[in-house]
Amino acid sequence: MEQLETFVVESPDTVGAKSTRILIQDTLADLSLNRVIGRLKVFVDPVQPVFIFTAILRLGTPSVKVKDFAKVDFVIGKEEVKIELQRETYAVKLLNKLWERYGKENIEQPDRKVIIVKTDPVKEVDALNELVIDEPQQEVLDRLIDAIALRIIPEGFRVRKHELSTSHVLFVASEDTLKPEWIAKAKDMLESMRFENSGEEENA
Numbered sequence: 001m002e003q004l005e006t007f008v009v010e011s012p013d014t015v016g017a018k019s020t021r022i023l024i025q026d027t028l029a030d031l032s033l034n035r036v037i038g039r040l041k042v043f044v045d046p047v048q049p050v051f052i053f054t055a056i057l058r059l060g061t062p063s064v065k066v067k068d069f070a071k072v073d074f075v076i077g078k079e080e081v082k083i084e085l086q087r088e089t090y091a092v093k094l095l096n097k098l099w100e101r102y103g104k105e106n107i108e109q110p111d112r113k114v115i116i117v118k119t120d121p122v123k124e125v126d127a128l129n130e131l132v133i134d135e136p137q138q139e140v141l142d143r144l145i146d147a148i149a150l151r152i153i154p155e156g157f158r159v160r161k162h163e164l165s166t167s168h169v170l171f172v173a174s175e176d177t178l179k180p181e182w183i184a185k186a187k188d189m190l191e192s193m194r195f196e197n198s199g200e201e202e203n204a
Helices: 016-030 093-104 121-130 136-153 180-203
Strands: 006-010 037-047 052-059 069-076 082-083 107-111 114-118 132-134 158-162 168-174
Touching: 006 016, 016 037, 016 136, 037 114, 037 121, 037 180, 052 121, 052 180, 069 121, 082 093, 082 121, 132 180, 136 158, 136 168, 168 180
Parallel strands: 006 037
Antiparallel strands: 037 052, 052 168, 069 082, 082 114, 107 114, 158 168
């Protein structure tokens, strides 16, 4: 497993803390999520009972838009937009998005690298440039949420609160109603990792 900058599992139950740490390591490795997490702090207390999972994320590639791999132009004298592919990697996903948005009957592909969209060019050229074709970050976030919710949080801890963004993830789970102090603790854990980050930047 790739080395995390911070990996802390706290628990009054030292055996439980060790097994939780191994479970998290194995799950992240199995789902190829090692590179996604920079810092990780977990607190588990089977007596209270509460499970808190907080992490600072290091996501890579942002969303891919049409303008990132194609040239979008007006077709002079026609109600059409021409998309000229500069890279064909996303051709299939692009076609699927265009069919969904404009209907198959309004899409033509006269050439491997050229797609014609029958639509109002004035309204649609900018929209097509900004059309999101691939969201690698979202796919990774979905995998991470599944990993935490289905494999890491103890079975039976069905009362849950979570926060998710491209910068962090926070989960609080219990068999009982969530207590405000647990949520406060989770936020403190998250902030302490952010402070580590800002401290390093100041010292750099």
